[in-house]
Amino acid sequence: MSEKIVYTTAAVNTGARAGESHSPDHSYELNIDVPKEMGGKGDGTNPEQLFAMGYSACYHAALDHYKKEENIDNDSQVTLTVHLHKDPTDGGFKLSVEIEVGMKDLPEEKVKDLADKAHTFCPYSKATKGNINVTVKAVPYVEGK
Incomplete structure (x- = not known):
């Protein structure tokens, strides 16, 4: 017997840790950036x-x-x-x-x-x-x- 799936979601990323992530329908988008502590600009979330x-x-x-x-x-x-x-x-x-x-x-x-x-x-x-x-x-x- 398989487990019942009650919800499914996905995310798309381009540019890895210095790029952007979004939901497939683009209802949620955010910049991704390397933290300053790791040598990045820290201009986005991680x-x-x-x-x-x-x-x-x-x-x-x-x-x-x-x-x-x-x-x-x-x-x-x-x-x-x-x-x-x-x-x-x-x-x-x-x-x-x-x-x-x-x-x-x-x-x-x-x-x-x-x-x-x-x-x-x-x-x-x-x-x-x-x-x-x-x-x-x-x-x-x-x-x-």
Whole structure:
């Protein structure tokens, strides 16, 4: 039995890290550029930023799933940091991720429990499991962050 596909999307890139990416229907387009830290101009977004944005939104949706399941309506925030490392095995690069979860007026132990559950449920977390180092931790909620 095959798994049911519920959504499909695509992106087109020209110019690699110094180019442009867009949806096939051109409803979403953005400039891609090498970060200044890597010798580029930094005049656009980069793949690591896009990955961080997508992963953080997907992870937060998984967190909301468990908050709803437990009737918790406290405000929450997810800060997902992507690191690009030199890979000594092939001279290329590899990623690691830090996920920090804060929830307003909730004990740190409860936040950590929900954060860990979300990590097992999030499709990005499932996709990266065993492939990149990902750490998940509870942090204080910062108003207006």
